[in-house]
Amino acid sequence: xxxxxxxxxxxxxxxxxxxxxxxxxxxxxxxxxxxxxxxxxxxxxxxxxxxxxxxxxxxxxxxxxxxxxxxxxxxxxxxxxxxxxxxxxxxxxxxxxxxxxxxxxxxxxxxxxxxxxxxxxxxxxxxxxxxxxxxxxxxxxxxxxxxxxxxxxxxxxxxxxxxxxxxxxxxxxxxxxxxxxxxxxxxxxxxxxxxxxxxxxxxxxxxxxxxxxxxxxxxxxxxxxxxxxxxxxxxxxxxxxxxxxxxxxxxxxxxxxxxxxxxxxxxxxxxxxxxxxxxxxx
Numbered sequence: 001x002x003x004x005x006x007x008x009x010x011x012x013x014x015x016x017x018x019x020x021x022x023x024x025x026x027x028x029x030x031x032x033x034x035x036x037x038x039x040x041x042x043x044x045x046x047x048x049x050x051x052x053x054x055x056x057x058x059x060x061x062x063x064x065x066x067x068x069x070x071x072x073x074x075x076x077x078x079x080x081x082x083x084x085x086x087x088x089x090x091x092x093x094x095x096x097x098x099x100x101x102x103x104x105x106x107x108x109x110x111x112x113x114x115x116x117x118x119x120x121x122x123x124x125x126x127x128x129x130x131x132x133x134x135x136x137x138x139x140x141x142x143x144x145x146x147x148x149x150x151x152x153x154x155x156x157x158x159x160x161x162x163x164x165x166x167x168x169x170x171x172x173x174x175x176x177x178x179x180x181x182x183x184x185x186x187x188x189x190x191x192x193x194x195x196x197x198x199x200x201x202x203x204x205x206x207x208x209x210x211x212x213x214x215x216x217x218x219x220x221x222x223x224x225x226x227x228x229x230x231x232x233x234x235x236x237x238x239x240x241x242x243x244x245x246x247x248x249x250x251x252x253x254x255x256x257x258x259x260x261x262x263x264x265x266x267x268x269x270x271x272x273x274x275x276x277x278x279x280x281x282x
Contacts, residue, residue, distance in 0.1 A: 001025070001052055002071060002081070010036070011050075013043050054084060057091045070096045070145050070190070075103050079114045086138045096143035096189055101152040106161050107182030112139075139186050145226070146183045147192040148176050148209070153202040172205030177212050184219045192226045 004010075009017030012031040020028070029050050034043040051059070053071065060067045071081050078097050085092050104110050113123070115135065122128045152158055153172045162178035164171030180191060191213065195206035213220040237243055246254045 001050060002073065002077060003050075004072070010034075013045070053081060054088065054091070057088075057095050061091065061094050066094075068094050068096065070098050072098045073103075074100070076114060078104075078111060079118065082111075082115070082139065082142055083118070085142050089141070092141060092143065096145050098145045098147055098192075099183065100147045101149065101155075101158060101179055105152075105155060105158040107179045108185055109182065112185075115139075136185065142186050143189045144183055144186045145190040145192065146180050146188055148180055150194070150196045150202050150206050152176075152179075153205060167201070169201050169204035169208055172202055173208035173212065176205060176209040180209070180213065181219060188220060188223050190224045190226045191220055 003020050005020075007017045007019050008014045008023060008028070008031070011033055012028075013034045014023075014031070031049065033046050033048045033050065035046060036042070037044055057069060060069050073081055078099050081097050085095060085097075099111065101107075106113075112135075115121075116123050116132075119131070119135070121131050121135065123132070153175060158179065159175055162175045162182075164174030164178075176193060180188075180193065193206055193209050193213070195203040195210075197203040198207065210225065212218065213223075214225075215221065244256060246256055
């Protein structure tokens with residue numbers, strides 16, 4: 001099961017907002033899910049309950065209209081989903097794994113290293129070469145959605161792993177492109193790399209990154225560029241008819257966004273309609 005938050009209050013209206021780890025799975029799966037009304041932030045109860053990833057993908061494939069699911073993996077959950085998709089090739093076509101630079105600063109090599117540890121594959125021993133090759137073949141068939149946010153260009157560890165020629169826009173773009181291209185050993189179908197402040201060096205680097213990835217000889221030339229619209233966020237009207245915008249963090253707490261141009265745009269339905277070829281939403 002993939003949970004969106006570390007606590008269950010925003011998903012189940014649990015009054016104590018308990019941590020996921022504090023609730024037995026048998027109890028969790030019986031709780032009806034809730035969604036926030038984006039107009040006023042109030043809960044709307046649904047008749048849906050938590051489903052296992054495998055069950056949800058099977059359901060999506062059985063729908064009469066075409067439907068794709070991007071599995072929003074936090075921390076090291078992407079490996080578990082990859083193992084599921086390697087085991088169930090029939091589920092691969094309509095599924096992709098979102099992989100964030102925030103959690104995989106080492107890019108694909110970090111992801112692969114975690115799988116080697118799980119399968120007890122020696123990355124150097126010649127006797128394990130056939131197992132490494134078999135894993136490579138399976139991973140090359142799995143759709144991924146690499147997500148590189150502008151703020152990651154300030155991450156010293158990521159810059160060390162993927163160094164650029166300098167600290168200007170060109171050098172920062174080198175870092176972003178290298179990280180994104182590290183996932184070429186899988187199957188990138190969508191990429192999310194958005195400039196949140198286009199006037200800064202990092203923002204200009206993100207624009208350069210998108211330009212480079214759109215070149216005909218780029219491995220991302222056929223990938224769709226996405227803008228992530230945060231459907232779960234909401235706004236509240238003020239007395240003067242302006243609005244305050246709020247987002248929900250991973251522990252169910254509200255964060256006010258008023259005054260942050262990109263954050264407000266990101267919570268507004270339709271604002272990213274022309275910003276990319278694909279729109280991912282929770």
